[in-house]
Amino acid sequence: MDTRLLLLLLSLLAFIAQAELKKHGKHDKRRGREKKHRGRFEDWAREFDQSDDQSEDDDDEHDGGWLLELQEVRGSCDPNPCLNNGVCEERRNGKIKCDCPKPFKGRRCEKAKKVCRRNTCRYGTCVLTSTPPFYECKCKEPFKPPRCESDSICDPDPCQNGGKCVKDGRNFECVCPANYDGQFCQVGPEDCYEGDGESYRGKVSETEDGDECLYWNSYFLLQRGVDPFTAFDDDDGLGPHNYCRNPDGDVMPWCFIRRGRKLRWDHCDVRECSDNMTTAEPPTTTRSPEPEPVATTTKAPDVTTATTPAPVSRNATCGKPQPRRMLQRIYGGMKAIPGANPWQASLQVKLSGSNQDFRHTCGAVLIHSCWVLTAAHCINKNQDMQVVLGGLDLGKKEDFEQTFAVEQAIVHEKYRETSAAVYNDIALLKLKARNGRCAVETQYVKTVCLPNATFPDGTECSIAGWGATEDSDYGSSQLMDADVLLISQDKCSDASVYGRIVDDNMFCAGYLQGGIDSCQGDSGGPLTCERGGTHFLYGLVSWGDSCGKANKPGVYTNVLNFMDWITSKTGGIFS
Structure with missing residues (x-):
């Protein structure tokens, strides 16, 4: 074989292998690895040399304020x-x-004003404080305050609980006594979590992959649009520390981490308590009582046998989520929390009559016990369809999911698709009842309210879905949500945005500078706007030019304009 051809083939195989590793990402975690907690000066230096791209001015040019003024x-x-x-x-x-x-x-x-600038804390984390100078440097060992520039290895000894500091050039390692762990031997034998770890108040500050957690009041979080202290109802054990917590009802404690200039999060390397073990530190904060779910158990009842819970219906409970609290990704969004979007549905398809597994294709939204709305362009007559309600993670079966076959799909009679836009992009799905009933109302499954009035331009509304993200072109397995602004029809149809192809049955929402947007895989999902504590379905994800692109916000079907059509096709249940 020609040598050049062989080299080309080997290069191609290497490229494919690398792409596969990136594709599988977190699923390739190595568990049970030997853990070493070393002070890695070279790694830290490399991380902080990729310092934040923060400018030295405080102009509002880049903070989005100009957009709000532009949209009146x-x-x-x-x-x-x-x-x-x-x-x-x-x-x-x-x-x-x-x-x-x-x-x-x-x-x-x-x-926050830019109190933390490039190299403010050379080898450390800049965190916000409430008193001048409104920041503090949390230094990585062996670097010392106030600016985390000078180092002093093992003097004083940073190791806790009798651990011994061992120097190795500019690196160090804490040799921990039996039953103690962590970079500084701070994790004791009773440091573990119970249940989902919501009450965990231990001292683990590393992820399963060995990344160090960011401080919850890190300026790096705020600069990426994440403020844990306003996102959660109470402090939930959060504070000026970097210990793992579970403030939003995830499956176990987690924390934010930094990868160069990117913000990420991951689950923590913390043990689950055994039956004869209790957590070392009980909760130190008083939590607000959780709202009681409609169903009496966390697990959704089997719709074939349940008799007590009521079917989802159009009543006073529509549009009122009962989230367990708030944590990225719909384009630029955040991981959705259980119960925050209880009307969100996954429309899943397979080839008619085949033995294939169902796969997610579009979002949908529950409007009545047996009726779901989605986008017309999601419907293919040659496919079997099912709808999954209440789920968050497409990659696993969750206890609170409810799954129904689709009995009938009704596409709007005037639906049409052109090379430039999609018109009258709305469809109804009738769920196939089991023993005379469809969806059962729980904390995780509720109807959204249908709109009865317009919302003004500039209203902040919510979108959710499993679509493509910055990190995954093929969609997210986790449900993501984000906030977007309603953009005026004049601006949406401006020549610099979408021009004359936009009609009155659609509207734009998002941010004209780009970044936060719905994307492929989100189609048919809800855009909801809140009034008086009730969430109304104002739009369905329809189309757009790319995802998160400047001057190309998402375009949504205007549900208010289709209320008469919805009422007529569902037998008058919304009249």
Whole structure:
């Protein structure tokens, strides 16, 4: 064989192998590996040499405030929309202004001024404080405050619980006594979590892959649009530390981590308690009582035998989620939490009559016990369909899921698709009842309310789905959600955005500078807007030019314009 051809073939095989490793990502974790907790100076130096791309000015040019002004966002000070104890002031033109306490800024005091700049904390994490200078450097050993530049290896000894610090050049290692673990021997024999770890208050601060956790008040989090202290209802054990916690009802404790300039999260390397073991530190905070779910058990009842729980119906409970709390990814969004989007559904398909497994193809939304809305372009007459309600992770069967076959698909009569846009993109799916009943209402399965009025331009609404993300072109296995702004019809149909192809049965939502958007795999999913504590289905994910692209926001089917059609096709149940 020609030598050049052989080299080309070997290069191609290497490229394919590398692509496969990237594709499988977290599924290739090596468990049971030998753990070493070494102070790796070279690794840390490499990480912090990829320092934040923070500019040295405080201009609002890049913080999105200009977009809000461009879209003529109006509002009211009741309730107070200002975060972080900002004071709301109403102006004569109907706009609002938030007077922000230091160090916060932004239209709603949602951002902090850039007190942490490039190399503020050379080999450490810059965290926010409430008093001047409004930051503090948390140094990585062996570097010392105040700027984490000078180092002093093993002096003083950083190892806890009798651990011994051993030097190796500019690196060090803590040799821990029996039953102690962690980089500094801080993890004791009774440091474990019970249940899902919501009450965990231990000292594990590393992930399953050995990454060090970020401090919960790290400036790096805030600069990436994540503020745990406003995202969660109470502090949930969060604080000025980097210990693992589970504030949002995940399956086990987790934390945020940093990969160069990217923000990530991962589950932590913390033990689950055995039956004869209790956690070393009981909860130190008082939690607000959880709202009681409609069903009496966490697991959704078997719809073929349950008699007590009521079927989902169009009643006072529609549009009222009961989330267990709030944690990225729909484009630029965050991992959804259990119960936050109980009307979200996964439309799954397979070739008609085949033995293939069902696979997720589109989002959908529950509007009645036996009726689901989705996008018309998701329907293929040659496929069998099923709808999964209540699930978060497409990669596994979850106890609170409810699955139904689709008995009938009704596509809008005037649905049409062109090379530029999709029109009247709406379809109804009738679920196949079991023993005369369809979906059963639980904390994780509820109907959304259908709209009865318009929402003003600039309203902040929510989207959710399993579609493509920044990190996965093929979709996310975890349900993701994000907030987007309703964009005026004039701006949506402007020549710089979508022009004349947009009609009155569709609208735009997102951010004109790009970044946060729905994407492939999200189609048919809900855009909901909240009023008075109730969530209304205002749009269905329909189409768009790419994902998260500047001046190309997502385009949504205007559900309000199709209420008469929905009522007529469902036998008048919404009249």
